[in-house]
Amino acid sequence: MGHTEYQAVDTVAVVTMSSPPASLFNEELSDSLLADVERASDEGKRALILQADGAVFSGGADVSMFRARTISGARELIGRSMPLIAAIEDAPFPVIAAVHGLCLAAGLELALACDLIVAEESARFAQVEAMIGATTFLGGVYRLAERCGPARAREITFGAEQYTAATFERWNIINRVVPDGELREHALGWAQRLAKGPTAAHAVTKRLVRYGLAHGPREADRYLLDAATPLFESHDMQHAVGELLSQGARKFRANHDQLVFENR
Known part of the structure; x- marks a missing residue:
């Protein structure tokens, strides 16, 4: 079961994902995140931070959801999370993903929907769907292509390899890399500066x-x-x-x- 914690820090909404032990993305977490983004908009927040508790940002999707799915069942499953991706991208304020630990598969797709990504030096990123004979079901490959170009997007998705935060910053996929232990302070400071702006x-x-x-x-x-x-x-x-x-x-x-x- 996944859930979120919503905290208001002045005009910034801080949304923390919790889905222990591996911070796996599932239907409950998707629904909770969507409600939080909509709440931040309804409350007139001026920026939002998306972060996670535990050891990792996200270990990807809970693959138990994928077992014995028909095509129609898969369409229903994937379609349930698409409104969340749209809500993040359409939110009337900047959204920052604050990434630590692993950021894999659906977790990376969630971060890519955000306007800005800041990560700790030790963070690792990957689209690992190819390992189970799948592709990026929440739009990761074309959102990667927007940031780093189609050739890199195919390389990342075909290979299912892990990449460092420094590499993803060099490839223009993430915006900033900060020392371990300084992530949340940096993300909140950045969000507060943006929230004071136009x-x-x-x-x-x-x-x-x-x-x-x-x-x-x-x-x-x-x-x-x-x-x-x-x-x-x-x-x-x-x-x-x-x-x-x-x-x-x-x-x-x-x-x-x-x-x-x-x-x-």
């Missing part, structure tokens, strides 16, 4: 990235006219522009941490 603009940025990847730059240019231009009428943008013009660029940069964005 999260209405961040939400538009997320939509533009997804739209551009799906439809290409030219179509995204047209979409931008509808998605991004409402920011011109937002309090956040007009207030910040006014401060920049009144202070000058150098002073504005120096005082930027004191600028208050209200997400309106």
Whole structure:
């Protein structure tokens, strides 16, 4: 059985997965995570951290779910977790995956749905589905391709090998590597900095990235006219522009941490 713990740290939601002993991904954990992401959105949180307790971030899916499944049963099983992936990607705030230990298979796919990934130096990553004659059932291979290109995505998925955090950072799959023992402090600090920023603009940025990847730059240019231009009428943008013009660029940069964005 898997469950999550939801904690509010000011405007940041911290969601901790718990599915001992190997932090395996299962239907209960998927449902609980989806409820937490939706709760954070309903509560107006401005950033979310996804982390895990125990020795690993995730050992992958609980493969007992895969035994004796028909095609229709498999469609139902996989389809049950797709709303979670969409909810993370569509959340109106930055989502950070904080990874320690092993991050395998479904666990890596879950991290790839997040906007940003920070990992401890000792973390190890893999898409191991090929070992059981499967592929990435939650979209891992094409989300890898978005980050590191199709050739690397195929290499990672075909080979089912484990990779270091340093390698995944070099391949642009994860964003940051931090010393062991500093992960949660770093992730919370990063999330809090993002939460103080223009999260209405961040939400538009997320939509533009997804739209551009799906439809290409030219179509995204047209979409931008509808998605991004409402920011011109937002309090956040007009207030910040006014401060920049009144202070000058150098002073504005120096005082930027004191600028208050209200997400309106």
